[in-house]
Amino acid sequence: MIVSDICALDKKRSKVFIDGEFAFVLYNGELRDFDIKVGNELSEDKYNEIECGLLPKRAKLRAMNLLQKRDYTEKQLRDKLSDGMYPQDCIDTAIDYVKSYRYVDDERYAEDYINYHMSGRSRNRIIMDLMNKGISKDIILNKLEELYSESGDENEIIQIRQLLIKKKYDAQTIDHKEKQKLIAFLMRRGYDISTIKKAMDSGIT
Numbered sequence: 001m002i003v004s005d006i007c008a009l010d011k012k013r014s015k016v017f018i019d020g021e022f023a024f025v026l027y028n029g030e031l032r033d034f035d036i037k038v039g040n041e042l043s044e045d046k047y048n049e050i051e052c053g054l055l056p057k058r059a060k061l062r063a064m065n066l067l068q069k070r071d072y073t074e075k076q077l078r079d080k081l082s083d084g085m086y087p088q089d090c091i092d093t094a095i096d097y098v099k100s101y102r103y104v105d106d107e108r109y110a111e112d113y114i115n116y117h118m119s120g121r122s123r124n125r126i127i128m129d130l131m132n133k134g135i136s137k138d139i140i141l142n143k144l145e146e147l148y149s150e151s152g153d154e155n156e157i158i159q160i161r162q163l164l165i166k167k168k169y170d171a172q173t174i175d176h177k178e179k180q181k182l183i184a185f186l187m188r189r190g191y192d193i194s195t196i197k198k199a200m201d202s203g204i205t
Contacts, residue, residue, distance in 0.1 A: 001018050001019060001041065001042045001043075001044070001047060002018065002019055002039065002040070002041055002042070003016065003017070003018060003036055003037060003038055003039065003040050003041075003042055004017045004018060004019055004020050004038070005017040005020075005038060006031070006036070006037070006038055009025060009085075012027055012028060013025050013026065013027055013028070014026060014028065014031060015085070016031075016036060018042060018047075024050060024051070024055060024085070024087060025084070025085045025086075026050070030050075030054070034046050034049075034050065051087065051089075051090075055086060055087060055090045056089075056090045056093045056094065058086075058090075059081055059084075059086045059090040059091060059093065059094035060093070060094045060097050060098075062080075062081060062084060062086075062094070063077060063080075063081065063094040063095070063097070063098050063103075064098065064103070066080055067098060067103050067104070071109055071112070072104060072109075073104070073106050073109050073133045073134045073135055074095060074099070074104050074106055074134065075133065075134020075135075076133060076134060077095065077098070077104055078091055078095060078134075079134075081094060081095075106134075106135045106136070106139055107139055107143065109133075109135065110130055110135050110139050110140055110143045111143050111146075111147065113126070113129070113130060114126055114130075114143055114144060114147050115147065117129075118147065118148065118155065119155065119159075120159060121159075121189075121190065122156055122159070122189055122190035122191045123144060123148070123156070123190070124190030124191070124192070125189055125190030126140075126144070126190075127140050127141075127144070127190075128190065156191060156195050156199075157195060157198055157199045157202065159191075160186060160191055160195065160196055160199035160200075161199050161202065163186065163189075164182070164199060164200065167182060167185075169182060169200070171200065171201075179200075183196055
């Protein structure tokens with residue numbers, strides 16, 4: 001294996017190409033430690049040490065450092081590690097490691113998110129938010145069923161009524177065009193038409 005190119009990624013790191021193909025990203029000190037220079041041969045032992053020892057360990061540490069600052073879904077954490085140009089095997093190893101300690105737990109993340117937002121956001125909005133974060137729809141729906149009581153529709157009606165009050169909705173004076181604009185606004189927030197109509201017909205003046 002011949003080091004065919006080294007391209008600076010930033011002041012501290014460089015992309016290493018072996019036999020014309022991108023191999024991995026190393027810190028400048030690591031380039032010196034492994035005597036990696038353009039045109040040098042990289043032994044199989046050194047390559048394996050980097051691929052199987054150095055990079056997986058660093059990926060685990062990177063994942064742990066990220067999780068110390070905030071919670072991530074599995075997809076979000078994978079994306080972060082991918083942005084750091086870690087090989088896929090290293091990303092898988094790091095994810096398996098943090099999941100084994102439940103530092104990453106999509107079910108817990110979904111539960112916490114729903115509990116925090118259920119009083120102020122529609123179920124549809126919560127579903128879309130969590131799916132955009134990479135959580136599977138099955139997990140989301142199971143948690144919604146578990147956490148929402150039979151008063152779930154009533155909660156949404158209360159939320160809509162609060163929005164209608166802010167918009168100065170008056171059922172007696174609003175014209176058809178303004179009412180349709182208001183319905184469209186509420187639907188963009190994830191509320192379904194039947195719940196919106198129930199809220200509008202509930203006596204707000």
